[in-house]
Amino acid sequence: MSKVFIAFQLNEDTRPIIEAVLADNPHAVANESPAMVKIDAEGQLVIKRNSIEELIGRDFDLQELQINLITISGHLDEDDDEFKLSWLN
């Protein structure tokens, strides 16, 4: 199985997002570099709107992820509730 990844800038906006992603994807691993964090996961990675909203205490639109996004790998499927990255092989 191949790895997918997503990288974010490290800042106050992304702290709860990263926390939610790691909680929802126990197989994911966060690797920090200066100013950024790259989250790697075997096969697939799912980011859930609900989990982020619980941590930040307000409504969250998954498209807000784009503001602090650095890069992704894998096929993306995004709707109102989930932002999902996967490889099909």
Next chain:
Amino acid sequence: MDMNVKKKKLGLKEKYAHMTRGLDWQTSYQPMEKVFPQATFEGIKIHDWDKWEDPFRLTMDAYWKYQAEKERKLYAVLDAFAQNNGHLGITDARYLNAVKLFLTGISPLEYVAHRGFAAAGRNFPGVGPRVACLMQSVDEIRHSQTQIHAISNYNKHYDGFHDFKHMLERVWYLSVPKSFFDDAFSAGPFEWMIAIGFSFEYVLTNLLFVPFMSGAAYNGDMATVTFGFSAQSDEARHMTLGLECIKFMLEQDPDNLPIVQKWIDKWAWRGIRVLSLVGMMMDYMLPKRVMSWKEAWEIYFEQNGGALFADLARYGIKVPECLTQCTEDKEHISHQAWATFYQYGGAAAFHTWMPNDEEMDWLSAKYPNTFDKYYRARFTYWRDEAEKGNRFYSNTLPMLCQVCQIPMLFTEPGDPTKICYRESEYEGEKYHTCSDGCKHIFDDEPEKYVQSWLPVHQIYQGNCFPDGTDPTAEGFDPLAAVLDWYHFNNGHDNLDFEGSRDQANFAAWRGMATKNT
């Protein structure tokens, strides 16, 4: 008090469907093929443009909203950087030379990308890709502008930042990235999408922006890291567009596979050659290093590209032919490129230098198979000679590859002590290329590459001197005339970092920033 009642909004999928479909029309008094003349000549067959879908499902209203937010964040940082003399917070003034190379070699390409995606959006008959190309076109001009704004702050204080646009169209090493984009832009819209959207954005851009920008953060360059990450936040969308485009072509018709494969092979190799410049920036030009070029290559090309090609195998796509060569090259190219720039440091608009002992030890540790064996002794010799006052500058002109336009500096597969070159013949003339990869590209389209504007050939033909120059005059100095034509400030922009005005000014200003005298 009124309760805040949430209005039921359209879901993302419905909104995307409404705002990216049905926006076009069938022509009435002109046939469609005359309105979209570039849609078919490359041989790509498309049966249903509506099968195209952007997985981000981004629509123009959301696009403006989030882009505006990115810009506000970026310009707040740039103001703070300028107001607080941020340029004195970088690790070492040597670092600035990487930024000079970025401004002259990369930022103008963002502008070409803007034009290219505008053209692709115009030339595709389908609405989905047209909307995506429009957004990418606007992104690319934003990148070009934000980079110029961010870096202009350095132009107030340091040499070499003053005339990037003029330089791009003339200078020998800048013809490398320029020719890459010219090659893509002069192809059809589908090849453009594979060249830039897929090979450059998906397979290679991570190597440029992610480790290099993290490196900028490591070296205290708040301005560059901020524009870099701001640009990269758009790249995630561009990469997705590139991948979507390739899947779309492959799913539309089985006849598209061999054409797409040929373009992937070509543009992977073209892109990898351009990235030699980035390898050199990472290994030699960042005073504080995040990771080596080889490590970045392994993470972002071998692992990530490997996952991608394993996935595309279901369409019959194979890993680009050049991969074996690249596995060998990752150990060498940054050293070979920097050695070349060091020797031609008299003709570059940035400073060069030899690494100190600590940096050489870092290179030995990162390149245990090659650095000590092939490069350390040569670099130590050059450094010792420079210390004795014999800094070596090559005053001859190198032969350039007809395709990638890089000087013949790379070595033979299997023999890193021998310069590699290949020869082709076309209509009775000989043409030289730097590798099997570039020869293959030349031989496939010689009628295109014989037109290359090769800086060295142009200098020899006398086309690179200021108007009114008399090359027959007594004491004529051709190099000085070329540098003048490039708008280089000879003696300040070029030569070794040691003894440069940048070095002296940075030391003096940093001293003033920390003392009261």
